[in-house]
Amino acid sequence: MRRAEAAERAAVERLVHDAYSPWIEVIGMRPLPMEADYAALIDAGLVHVTDGLDGLVVLVPEDGVLLVENVAVRPDRQGAGLGRALLAYAEEEARRLGMAALRLYTNVRMASNIALYESLGYVETGRQGVEGRSAVLMRKELGP
Template sequence: MIRLARAEDLPTIEKIVAEAYQPWAEIIGIRPKPMDDDYAAHLAAGHVFVLDDLRGLIVLVPEDGVLYVDNVAVRPDQHGQGLGRRLLAFAEARAAELGLPALRLITNAKMTPNIALYQRLGYTVTTVERIGGREVVFMRKEL
């Protein structure tokens, strides 16, 4: 089950994000943006959803005409169990609930396994830009 995160989940959310993104920091050579996000603010805004057993999370931000998938993070010891796919399927259902016809996300160009997963799930690359020393891939999925 996936539920809206609660204030008491904050320490676990921050731990999951730190653990999930640390290997990418080494590959990219810079801390990925999600490592420095304000999760207390995301929680207060109602944007964080967690697997009820706190093995993973997704941050979803409604925008004009699209649901922005700001972050998907799964505990590293839980990779390979389809939890990321489950969270992304939840994002699609959430977008439909909100009457939003598409999802969008951004990721680092060096995160090739993630890009491949998103493409398998129907996301397409819309643009690639150099931002703040990073090569950022913008992706979108129409529902």
């Protein structure tokens, strides 16, 4: 894993588009990660990519918590454990930064994502509207 570079913006945007496009029909609109400003996120050092740009994770440090804002895996690599590896990397980054927990949110209709997060120890902490979408809020406490 490494931070994305400015020259990779188009590839990052393509990866996000390809990963999230199937969800448009499920949730009835474009998922929020498809609306993000990746030039700004990359410039801020928040986009972490795999070698080969098969997957990425956007990590935003907050007060004592690391927000996993986006996890995206190329469709032809989904189901191979890359999403789990990206989330494990997020945990490593949180520990490296001295964070006590990670948090994320996902659309209530993304049931397979919710199940994945629960299997990795995330617990639902609430539900709320986020930019016209219904989101499940989740959190994972990190042990010592």
